Amino acid sequence: MFTSPNLNYALLAPILIVLAGALLGVGVEAFARKELRAPLQLGIALLSVAAAFLQLMRVRDQRSITAAIDSFSFDGATVFMQAAILVLSFFAILLISDGGNFTAQASAIPGSEDEHSSIAEGKSQTEVFPLTLFAISGMMLFPAATDLITLFVALEVLSLPLYLMAGLSRRRRLLSQEAALKYFLLGAYSSAFFLFGGAFLYGYSGSLSLNSIAIAISSNTGNDIFLLLGIVFLMVGLLFKIGAVPFHAWTPDVYQGAPTPITGFMAACTKIAAIGAMLRIFYVALAGDQVQWRPIVTVISIVTMLVGAIAAMSQRDVKRTLAFSSIAHAGFLLTGIVALNQSGLKASLFYLVAYGFATIGAFAVVTLVRDSAGEVTDINRWVGLGKKSPLIAGSFCLFLLSFGGIPLTSGFIAKFSIFTAAYESGNTSVVVFGVLTSAIALFFYLRVIVMLFFTEPKSDAVTVSVPSVKVSFVVAASVIVTILLGVYPSLLLNSAQTFATFLR
Amino acid sequence: MDISNYIYLSAILFTIGAIGVVVRRNAIVVFMCVELMLNAANLAFVTFSRINGNLDGQIASFFTMVVAACEVVVGLAIIVTMYRSRRSASVDDASLLKR
Numbered sequence: 001m002f003t004s005p006n007l008n009y010a011l012l013a014p015i016l017i018v019l020a021g022a023l024l025g026v027g028v029e030a031f032a033r034k035e036l037r038a039p040l041q042l043g044i045a046l047l048s049v050a051a052a053f054l055q056l057m058r059v060r061d062q063r064s065i066t067a068a069i070d071s072f073s074f075d076g077a078t079v080f081m082q083a084a085i086l087v088l089s090f091f092a093i094l095l096i097s098d099g100g101n102f103t104a105q106a107s108a109i110p111g112s113e114d115e116h117s118s119i120a121e122g123k124s125q126t127e128v129f130p131l132t133l134f135a136i137s138g139m140m141l142f143p144a145a146t147d148l149i150t151l152f153v154a155l156e157v158l159s160l161p162l163y164l165m166a167g168l169s170r171r172r173r174l175l176s177q178e179a180a181l182k183y184f185l186l187g188a189y190s191s192a193f194f195l196f197g198g199a200f201l202y203g204y205s206g207s208l209s210l211n212s213i214a215i216a217i218s219s220n221t222g223n224d225i226f227l228l229l230g231i232v233f234l235m236v237g238l239l240f241k242i243g244a245v246p247f248h249a250w251t252p253d254v255y256q257g258a259p260t261p262i263t264g265f266m267a268a269c270t271k272i273a274a275i276g277a278m279l280r281i282f283y284v285a286l287a288g289d290q291v292q293w294r295p296i297v298t299v300i301s302i303v304t305m306l307v308g309a310i311a312a313m314s315q316r317d318v319k320r321t322l323a324f325s326s327i328a329h330a331g332f333l334l335t336g337i338v339a340l341n342q343s344g345l346k347a348s349l350f351y352l353v354a355y356g357f358a359t360i361g362a363f364a365v366v367t368l369v370r371d372s373a374g375e376v377t378d379i380n381r382w383v384g385l386g387k388k389s390p391l392i393a394g395s396f397c398l399f400l401l402s403f404g405g406i407p408l409t410s411g412f413i414a415k416f417s418i419f420t421a422a423y424e425s426g427n428t429s430v431v432v433f434g435v436l437t438s439a440i441a442l443f444f445y446l447r448v449i450v451m452l453f454f455t456e457p458k459s460d461a462v463t464v465s466v467p468s469v470k471v472s473f474v475v476a477a478s479v480i481v482t483i484l485l486g487v488y489p490s491l492l493l494n495s496a497q498t499f500a501t502f503l504r
Numbered sequence: 505m506d507i508s509n510y511i512y513l514s515a516i517l518f519t520i521g522a523i524g525v526v527v528r529r530n531a532i533v534v535f536m537c538v539e540l541m542l543n544a545a546n547l548a549f550v551t552f553s554r555i556n557g558n559l560d561g562q563i564a565s566f567f568t569m570v571v572a573a574c575e576v577v578v579g580l581a582i583i584v585t586m587y588r589s590r591r592s593a594s595v596d597d598a599s600l601l602k603r
Contacts, residue, residue, distance in 0.1 A: 110587045149564050156571045166581060177589060178598045180582050185534055185595065188575055189525050192541035194566060197516055199545045201512075203552035208560050326518075375537045 008067040010059050011074040012083055014052040018137040021048025021060050026129030042097045043131040048133060049093065052140075053086040053095060053116055063502045071150040072208050073280075076499035078162070080142040080349050081276040083235025085269050089136045090475065092265035093129070094470040095364055102128055103170045108220045110173040112235070128168055129386045131161040132265065143276025143455025146284070147209040148198040149276060155194060156239070158273060159187050162266055166258035171374040186240070186250045194237025200230035201285075210285035212504055217288035231286060231293050238281070242330045243276035245304040245322075252315075257322035260375060263319060264363030268356035275333050279348060282337050284502050290340060298338050302433045304331030309441040317376045322359070322450075325403050328441055329355055335430050339421040344498035347417035350493055354402065354410035354485055362399040365392055370465050379448070384457025389464040395479045397449045404445040404484045405438050410485035452477050510551040518544035531583045531593045535576075542572045 009016070009076035022466050028040050056079060065073045108115040114459035138158030145151045167180030202208055202225035216222050240247040255263045302458030308328025315321040330460075333355075351433050369376050369385065370393075376382070386393035400475060415438060419431045467475065485492055517540055524537030546565040553561025589594045 046546040104536075149567050153567060153571060156574065159573065160574060163582060167585065174589060175600050177582070177586050178600055181531065181586050181595070181598055184579055184582050185525075185531065185538070188535070188538045188579065189522075189541075191517075192521070192538055192545065195542060198547065199548035199552060202549060202561055202564065203555065206552075206558065209563060209577075266559035348541055 005064070006070075006314045007066060008074075010055075011062060011064055011067040012072065013059075013141045014086070015051040015137050017055060018048050018133050018140065020466050021472070022046060022133035024048075027224070029125070029130065033492060034322045036446055037126050038097075038124065038319065039125040042093070045093045045097075045133055046090065046131045048070060049086055049090050053083065053090075056082055056086065056373055058197060063503060065146065067137040069389075070211070071147045072144055073146045073503050074140075075503035076145065076501040077280070077345065077349065080496065080499040081143045081272055081352070082140045084349075084353050084356060085136065085139050088268045088272070089265065089359055091133070091360050091364075091474045092269065093361070094130060095210055095261035095264060095367065096128060097134060097263070098367070098468050098470050099368065101170055101261055102168050103173060103176075106168055110177075117448075118424060126294045128165060128262075131165050135165070135265075136269070138350045139273035142273040142304055144300065145209065145277065145278060146280070148201065149208055151281075152191070152195055152198060154277075155191055156235070158270065159191065159241075162262075162270070163187060163350040165262045166266075167255055167361055168262070169257070169259040172257075175257040175258075176259065179254045180249055183254045183258075184418065188239035190237045190247065193233045193240075197230045197233025197235070200226045200233065202230075204230055207354065208367060210281065213285040214504070217224045217286065227289060227368050228292060231289065232296075232500065233478065234281065235293070235296070238274060238278045239300065241278055241468075242271060242333070243327050243329065244330045244334060248304070248307070248327045248330075251327055252323040255326070256317055256319045256377070260363055260367045264360045267322070268359045271326070271330070271333070275336075275348060277351060279337060279345060280502060283340065283345065287340060287374055290482070294338060294340070298427060298430050301331050301334035301338060301430055303438040304328070304334065305333075305434060307439075309437045309444070312441065313338060313444045313447075316379050317365075318379050318382065321461065322362060322366075325441070326359070328437065329403070331437070332415060333429070335422040335434055336418050338427050338430055339418070339425045340423060341425050342500055343424060344418070344421035345502070346493070346496045347406040347421045349496040349500055350485075350489075351414040351418050353492060353496075354414040354482070357398040357478045357481040357485075358409075358411065360403040360483065361451055362396060362403075364471055364474045364478065365399070368464050368467055368471065371462050376462050379451070381462050382448075382456070383451050383455045385462070385464065386453035387457055392464050392467070392475070395475050397452060398443040398479055398482060404442040406442070408483070408486045410482045410489070411484060413489040413493070425468075507551060507555060514544045514547040514551065517541075522534065522602060529594050529596055531586065531595050535579050535583065539572060541574075542568055542575075543571060 049443040060079045064185040069073045135158050138154050141154035145154050166183050167177045169176030204222040243251040308324050312324035336344045344414040401407035405411045405415040422429045508581045520535045521541035546568050549561040
């Protein structure tokens with residue numbers, strides 16, 4: 001006997017709206033006239049993200065674990081993370097649409113006659129918008145999914161478009177394609193680990209759902225070897241996505257090679273989705289087996305912070321530097337998972353938002369610093385930028401200070417609350433290393449600030465292009481959020497407190 | 505035959521795939537190794553489904569197949585573009601980003 005599944009469309013609507021926008025975008029790409037495509041795609045992308053956000057706000061107080069049988073949990077943490085992803089991707093879409101970052105024809109061979117003619121004829125493809133929307137829908141589903149298959153499908157739905165988007169850069173196309181290849185091969189490798197881990201958790205518990213796995217762990221019925229194998233393999237897949245050591249090798253290459261707006265999108269939103277899913281898996285499904293995984297995650301967290309902070313110092317490329325800074329932040333975020341208490345969840349949610357806004361703002365600034373050949377990411381050529389354009393360099397410094405965790409920026413509150421949570425749960429070691437690493441990282445951030453403001457500019461022509469309305473909006477909004485959350489953290493901390501729940 | 509042998513087989517296939525990814529140099533072969541790993545996971549799912557006496561694992565393997573097919577589409581697109589611009593599918597040649 002089949003009973004028809006009971007779907008609660010109101011709660012699933014935010015994801016469905018974004019997916020519908022993506023499908024519409026595919027249609028536009030195929031049928032609309034060349035000159036209409038770009039504005040249409042941008043409109044569809046922004047509208048669907050905004051509509052999804054409004055719908056999410058409309059149903060934000062409803063709670064259900066049966067919205068899609070038992071594969072999708074609509075709880076506080078889901079609402080909070082989906083909202084954060086939607087707002088940040090709205091910013092990212094604005095950056096993506098801001099001209100000239102994407103190749104006219106991804107299939108043309110770099111430097112070939114074909115490419116020249118397609119540029120000369122003014123051909124342009126705008127497939128990046130539907131791809132972005134598909135990725136967003138996967139990111140929204142990933143932290144909300146409560147069974148292993150939905151998790152796996154969401155992981156792939158968010159990753160596959162990103163692999164392609166990493167290869168779409170207009171300039172330095174060989175680097176961009178190489179980034180796409182590396183991201184794809186390593187991403188596919190890690191998702192195979194994720195799936196294999198899932199198979200063993202299924203073997204252990206006899207069920208794919210996170211709740212049943214938790215029940216199986218607490219009743220201690222299954223084969224413990226399967227459980228351990230399952231946890232370890234699942235963890236490899238997840239740690240890869242957030243870029244934790246020792247699975248971080250792809251991060252600097254992909255961040256450097258991908259078009260800068262995509263890097264910003266990837267850095268901010270993928271991190272939210274992957275940390276969100278990791279939090280749910282460890283808090284809901286595996287909390288009963290913490291004696292086994294907590295030491296592992298603690299060590300990985302410490303090593304990740306250290307490697308990120310120390311390696312960032314020796315980088316000469318701004319995007320690689322930001323990549324290593326994002327690796328260090330993955331380490332800080334893992335302390336929220338080690339904490340394993342309600343304040344850990346609250347702090348992680350706050351941290352993700354604070355980090356997301358500073359990141360997208362920082363990459364928005366990177367798109368502005370140019371010479372005649374395109375973006376300049378060599379840090380030695382940024383010297384003295386503060387004298388040429390104090391406003392842009394100043395906001396970049398603000399984001400760096402927030403990454404470093406200086407008081408009166410959002411980063412300080414985020415770090416403070418996540419370390420407090422870890423300390424409350426008795427994990428002093430991770431807190432000690434966290435604070436020490438913050439100090440190391442701060443040294444490096446301050447060095448960049450000194451370079452920007454207190455060093456005479458060299459003669460070579462690096463200019464800050466006049467930001468368009470869209471980019472100015474993104475930078476300004478990120479600056480405001482970064483300061484506001486540093487000065488009045490209760491604005492967001494209170495709602496993080498209210499929404500920091502996982503339904504079981 | 506003891507059903508747990510299928511689990512061993514799946515673990516062996518997974519290991520072959522995982523080592524292959526690390527050792528092989530041609531992007532297509534690396535990708536085939538990843539597919540082998542996915543299929544090893546599928547075999548594990550189906551075997552556990554038999555052991556546990558429910559159908560969840562078999563459903564899971566269908567989803568894996570569909571996802572693997574999507575991955576092939578995206579992956580081959582990336583590898584072919586790479587090959588056309590460099591005349592080589594070796595992952596060792598893709599080293600411009602290393603410093």
